[in-house]
Structure formats: structure tokens, C-alpha cells
Amino acid sequence: MAPQQILLFQTTDPVHVKKRLLRFREAFLRLGPNYEFALVSYLPNARTEVRNVDLDGVRMDHYVFSQDAVDTLDYPIKGAARPFRLIPGNCDLMALLARKAAPQYAQYWVIEDDVEYSGDPYGLLASLDGRRGDLLASHLARGYDDWAYASMLRSPGGDVKPADTWLIFLTFFRISAAALDTIDRYYREGWSGHSENMWATILKHAGMDVVDFGGNGKYVADEDRNKHYYGLPNDGFQKNGSFGTMNIRLFAGRRKDVLWHPIKPPKVWVRQNYKRVVSIAKWHLGKFGAGSRIQKS
Template sequence: MASSQILLFQTTEPQNVRKRLLRFREAFLRLGSNYEFAIVSYSPRARTEVRTVVLDNVKMDHYIFGQDAIDTLGYPSKGAARPFKLIPGNCDLITLLFRKAARNYDQYWVVEDDVDYSGDVHNLLSDLSTRQGDLLASHLAHGYDGWAYSSMLRSPAGNIRPADTWLVFLTFFRISGEALDTIDRYYRDGWSGHSENMWATILKHAGMQVVDFGGDGRYVADEDRNKHYYGLPNDGFHKNGSFGTMNIRMFAGRRKNVLWHPIKQPKVWVRQNGKRLLSIAKWKIAKLGLTSAGKKQPASKV
């Protein structure tokens, strides 16, 4: 019997990414009658519900999860801080909530609304649909102390070190229902941390298979090397290349058959690039020991 699968398109504004959303939907549904599609999002001020969205005369379910849904999870550490914030590191709770709301799928695919593909999306999904693995994702790497969110790491025994963990990028991935149940169980047992650190760590700890489907990292199979996205070899999870976080684009690059991230709407591109440039400028000023007037701060007297 063919497995039942669903693609979850994660966005708060379906109309703003209409073309991309419909392209992923059409490509996924072409895989077979057992493939389904839904929109998912988290809204702190909304009540959890399923709405109907109509785009270009196509009706779709939109699962909206609010604070009331987060409160049902019962995790002692993960996402327990109030007020709850999705960022940093809690975007994975949307997929876990959907699993609880719809348990009748064997595989769950997730794509964020700022992911694009410079080719036929159907070919990408068709190729990955034949792959084995409990989690298919990108940029699989070992954890390390200097990673930005390593301080969020928690385990019941309290003895897990960043160097004993794994990292994986979760803007486009496929995960089995069994793997989601495993992550849910670990979170209920007190494991906690940034989702990019938790998922691969938990699944490998549980003896499950995590597959990097492309790029140029250490754990990419030869047949997948730079196949679905390109990157730099062993870049310490900086995620350089076509499918990362640092290079914010308005359009996918020219290289064909490659995943790209993040691809932002023009007004978002302007705003986020402005914030990034300001952040870099502040970091450089602090590093050089300069004041806002451009003068070096005097050394403190002892």
C-alpha cells in the first residue's frame, strides 16, 4: 500500500506568495493520489482553527495554530517560556502540532514560503520521494560550542555537550510520522533547544536516519553532492551557497535545478537587508572600540 504524504507550505500570508505556493502544490499533487497539500502557520493572536483559502479558484486548507495550541503540548522545557516566541528555534512546533492534528500521514514535507527552486519542482520532489530516511534535510553537520544557539541545548541528564550533537537546516525537509513522534516524546521527556540542533540530535540518538540530500558537506552521499543545492565544503554550519541564511535575494539565482533560500518580497528584502547592514556595522564598531562619533574609546583607568 502506498504511503500517505502531505506537503505543508508554511506561510502567514498565502496571497503574497501565491505563485510559489501554487507551483509547489501542483508539483506535489502530481506525485500521486496519496499526496495532499495544506497551508500552515502560527499566529499568536489567533485561535487555533482550519480555514479555507482560495487562490486562483483553488481551495486549500489553512491550519492556523495559536497560543492555545502551544499550551497543549505540555513540554517542560521546549517552548515553555511565556510569552511564547516562534523565533529563535521553535518553528518546528508547527509541524509537531500538525502531526497531532492529522496523524494519518506516513510522511510530512515542509517548505517555508521563502524557499524557491530554479527548475521543475515536480522533478525535485519526485527524486526525493524515492529516497530512504527518517529525515531528509540540508546542511547536516556536527554541533560545536561556538554555534549561535548552542546555549539553548538542554537534556534530562544535563550532561549533553554541543560537540555531541548534530545540526540540520529545516526550511525544506521531509520527515516521517514516526520521527515526529520520537521528537515529541523526547521533548516531553525534557529535551530542549533550537530546532536546528534538536531534530538531528534526537533522531540520531534514537537510532534513526538523517539524510543530507545535497550540498557539499561532509555527510552528503557522492550521488547527492551539490545536486539539489550548492554550498561550501564543511563551512561550520554557516550555510553559505544557494540554500542558506546570509544572502537574502529577491529572485532565485540563474543556476538551474537548485534550491534557493531566502527569497523575499521586495519590501521585505529592503527591510531585512537594512537590518543586516546595521547589525554588521554595530558589530564592527564594537570590535574596533569606536564611539558613534567614530573616535576610539579611551582606555579605562585602573
Template sequence: MFFLMHVPPGTPKPEALKELPHHFVTTPEIRTPEYPGKSAGGSDWSIWGGGHTDLPGMHFYRHHPGFERYWFMEYDVRWSGRWERFFASFENSQADLLATTMRTAETQPNWWMWALFGAPEGPSAVLPNFRWEDRVGCLMPLFRASARAMKVMDSAYREGWTGHCEVTWPTLLRNAGLRLEDIGGLGEFVAPENRGRFYRNSLVSGTHCPGTFVFRPAKLPLPRLRRNMLWHPIKPLDVTLGITGREHYWEFHRRLRSFLQSRKAAWGTSRRDA
């Protein structure tokens, strides 16, 4: 296991990383000219706003190409059980891309991320038979990619393909003839034995709510989460509520009560669905 850390230019490496297997990379390093489409843009370029959060992982792959499979997980993902049980569930899966919330453009035609997808000019050597109709989206705070999937993505980005990673990965890999599989849930890409397992959410809502594994809002790190389910995003209280230590005690509790009341209905729906 490696700790993958992306930071702005000039950020010193944390001392704690010295004792851990890690891959430390700065923004200029991930914006490689080898990926002209993904690195395009001036001062308004944003790793988050542009959907380029896959670039640190691609940088890791270029420096560590010898693995058969690559799991990537963001810091705010939780599994309410033993992780070895979760990973063991997919040891026999031959999928080239494992992710959550996989759906076609037909299922969610008005998703704003479709518009960020871009193709290179002229014919493609990497994807000569590309079909725009075969667009697929997914949610990628947690995903697994095979070595050949990583190779296809590297080659496609070098050729100039670009877009939000939650569109480019499933769409390009599907057009390359590679196998897609949803980790769980109720979509069309779920393996029969995993249908209804591992997480709950909506395929068509903008935030994927209600559910346990969604885009937003942030969830509190509660100890009584339903067992053996994926949760995202799990944030600390200060991030979730926007509270700082300088604020008045009663203001903290007022915001906390307001937050809990606003989330009660959604949590109740999520727990019933789960």
C-alpha cells in the same frame, strides 16, 4: 498538500484558506504544556528567537498522524525547476530526516545554537543512551521527516528535551538510531549520488554564505536563477530592501543599487560554485 499557517492569538483565519487544504494554528495552541521545555518561558518567549519554528509542524502531526512522511517547507524557499523532479529524487530514500547543511559539532564547534539545547532532568526513557558528543546541526527551511521521526520528536519533547529545532531534530534522531541524510551539498551526510547537487552553501560560516541556500541575507526573486537548485531566503523587494511605497522614487533606486553592489561579490562566488 496542506497550507500550514501559524499566527498570533486573535488573528482571524484568512478567507482564502477556506478553499484550500490547510492547518491554521495560533501561538497559544503550539505552546502546549505537553512540551514543557519547548513551551517554557514567559513574555520573552519567541518562536523565532528560541528556534521553535518546528512547533506548528508538531501541532499538525498531532492532528494528522496518519502520514508515512511529512515534508515541511517555509514560504521563502524556491526550487528553480519543476518541484516534481526534486521530490522524485528522494522517493527511494529511507532517511528519517532529510534536511540541508547537516554537520557535526566537530565541524562547527562554535555555533551559537548548540548552547540552546536542553535535556530533561534525570534519566531519559526516550533516549536512554544519549551522547552529547553526537550533536548534529542542520538548516531546516525545507525538510522531510518520517512518521517514526515525528513520533520520536513528539515523545522527546513531552519528556522535556528542548532547544533550537535545527539542533534538536538531527541530534535527538541520531541518538535514537534513526537515519539522517543531507539533501545535497558537500557535507558528510550526503548520499553519494546527491553530492554536489541541489544547493550550495558553507557548512562553517554563521550565515552559511556564500551559496544558494543560506540563513541570510535575503535574495531577490530574480527570474534567472540557476536551474534545478534550492534557494533561500527569497524575499519580495520591499522586505529585502526595507522599502515602503511612500519613499521617494530615487531613494528606492539608490538603495537598490547599493544592495546590488554589496551582493555582487557574494552572488558571483555563489554562481561560480553552483
């Protein structure tokens, strides 16, 4: 019998992304009888439990994790700050908690609820199913000192520097049970940092295989180049293109068979774009003010 696999759809509001999650669920289950689907959420004021959700007559498990579940991880640094927050850099703990709650799977796929695919998701999932790699994700790049969250990096000996590390984007990925167990072990040993910096770094340090499944980056295999998403090569992990963080969209783009992120509902789109404009304006005003002070002095 083929090993069991599960797709975890990460969301705090299943109803508002119902159409998208049902679409990915249907596509994943088409891969075969050993493929399962569930929702996963971090809800800080809820009780850790497995709920049963009904969406348009489709019933599915919903793994809800709270502060009490995070406490059970007992990592000395990673996620240890209280109050615990997923952002920045702790969203990976949801997959690690799911691994402990449902240890029967050989592969864990995870997709965030603001990821969209401009094609039949079955084609995307089928093309990645059975592929080599302990971790399949996007935007694999080398770490560097000026990366936004490089200062979060910690290692037991303190001798691992940002330039020795790797970066990878974790909004849609597939990871093996063995890889999750390895990351868990490293976190228990005192490794810590932003998830986008930790996962590829730990797995490569442990001799495991990390695969960038598409795009046009430096570490994409010829067979995957310009597939599944598009971006600018060697952009310093800015993740420009269809599948990144900076370009907030209401809808997926016109290019077919491409991953898009983030796709937000109208209210969230307005709020996040407003926050981004304000942030950019403050940055420019700060530079202007600094320049004015220099001129006056």
C-alpha cells in the same frame, strides 16, 4: 495502497506568495493520488482551527495554530517560555502540531514560503520521494560550542554537550511520522534547544536515519553530492551558497534545478538588508570602541 503524504507550505500570508505555493502544490500533487497539500501558520492572536482557503479557484486546507495549540504540547522546557515565540528555534513546533492535528500521514514534507527552486519542483520532489531516511534535510553538520544557539541546548541528564550534537537546516525537509513522534517524546522528556540543533541530535540519539539530500558537506552521500543546492563544504554551519540564511535575495539565481533561500518580496528585502547592515555596523563600531578603550588605558 501507498501511504499518505502531505506537503505543508508554511506561510502567514498566502496571497503574497500565491504563485509560488500554487506551483509547489501542483508539483507535489503530481506525485500521485495519496499526496496532499495544505497551508500551515502560527498566528498568535488567531484561533486554532482548520480554515479553507481559495486562491484563484484552488481550494486547500489551512492549519492555523495559536498560543492555545502550543500550550497543549505541555513540554517542560521546549517552547514553554511565555509569551511564546517561533524565533529563535521553535518553528519546528508547527510540524509537531500538524502531526497531532492530522495524524493519518506517513510522511510530512514542509517548505517555508521564502524557499524557491530554479526548475520544475516536480523534479526535486520526485527525486526525494521514496528515498531512505527518517529525516531528509540540508546542511547536516556536527554541533560545536561556538554555534550561535548552542547555549539553548538542554537534556534530561544535562550531560549532552554541543560537541555531542548535530545541526541541520529545516526550511525544506521531509520527515516520517515515526520521527516526529520520537521528537515529541524527547521534548516531553525534557530535551530542548534550537530546532536546527534538536532534530538531527534527537533522531541520531534514537538510532534513526538523518540524510543530507545534497550540497557538498562532509556527510553527504556520493549519490547526492552537489545536487539540489550548493554551498561551501565544512563552513561551520554558516550555510553559505544557494540555500542558507545570510544572502537575502529578491529572485532565485541563474543556476538551474537548485534550491534557493531566502527569497523575499521587495519591501521585506529592503527591510532585512537594512537591519543586517545596521547590525554589522554596530558590531564593527563595538570592536572599534573596545580597541579605542584598550589603547587609552
